[in-house]
Amino acid sequence: MMRGYPHGVSVLTVDLDGERMGVTIGSLVSLSLEPPLVGVSIGKDASSYELLRRSGSFAVSLLAEDQDALAQHFARGVPPIAHWTGIATREGELGPPLIDGAVGWLECRIWAAYDAGDHTLFVGEVLRAARDESKQPLVYIESSYRPL
Numbered sequence: 001m002m003r004g005y006p007h008g009v010s011v012l013t014v015d016l017d018g019e020r021m022g023v024t025i026g027s028l029v030s031l032s033l034e035p036p037l038v039g040v041s042i043g044k045d046a047s048s049y050e051l052l053r054r055s056g057s058f059a060v061s062l063l064a065e066d067q068d069a070l071a072q073h074f075a076r077g078v079p080p081i082a083h084w085t086g087i088a089t090r091e092g093e094l095g096p097p098l099i100d101g102a103v104g105w106l107e108c109r110i111w112a113a114y115d116a117g118d119h120t121l122f123v124g125e126v127l128r129a130a131r132d133e134s135k136q137p138l139v140y141i142e143s144s145y146r147p148l
């Protein structure tokens with residue numbers, strides 16, 4: 001059912017003392033305005049899971065329609081040594097890197113974490129948000145990436 005329902009595609013990034021990971025996610029959801037909260041559901045087996053849990057913060061780069069290769073890269077389980085090769089990023093305020101060319105960026109502190117079966121639902125308090133209004137988002141549906 002959910003495969004046929006469109007989701008925006010983002011890359012969640014984490015940084016713990018310079019150790020950085022990114023993972024492609026479709027689970028980003030807006031939860032609250034006051035305070036500003038978003039949710040992301042992350043698999044307990046994901047290679048960035050422990051880093052995320054321990055670091056206490058994350059960033060989300062909401063991908064643009066021409067960034068499907070980046071989405072594939074961060075969904076592939078790339079070994080840490082090749083993780084950031086050729087990926088243009090800039091520094092966020094909280095630590096996790098922000099991916100260049102995205103439609104928008106959120107920087108969050110983990111506000112709560114809820115057990116969700118084989119995933120954990122992390123609720124992030126949005127401390128910074130920015131948008132590039134010239135870009136259009138990337139959508140994932142029926143196992144393929146499409147423009148809006």
Ligand SMILES: Cc1cc2nc3c(=O)[nH]c(=O)nc-3n(C[C@H](O)[C@H](O)[C@H](O)COP(=O)(O)O)c2cc1C
Nearest residue numbers: 023024025026027041042043046047074075077140
């Ligand atoms: C479009 C798309 C959306 C995804 N959404 C999520 C998600 O919301 N949460 C998650 O834990 N994994 C999600 N994944 C899977 C991860 O990107 C990744 O493939 C998985 O964590 C295995 O890689 P790893 O071993 O490097 O963690 C998604 C994959 C794709 C292609």
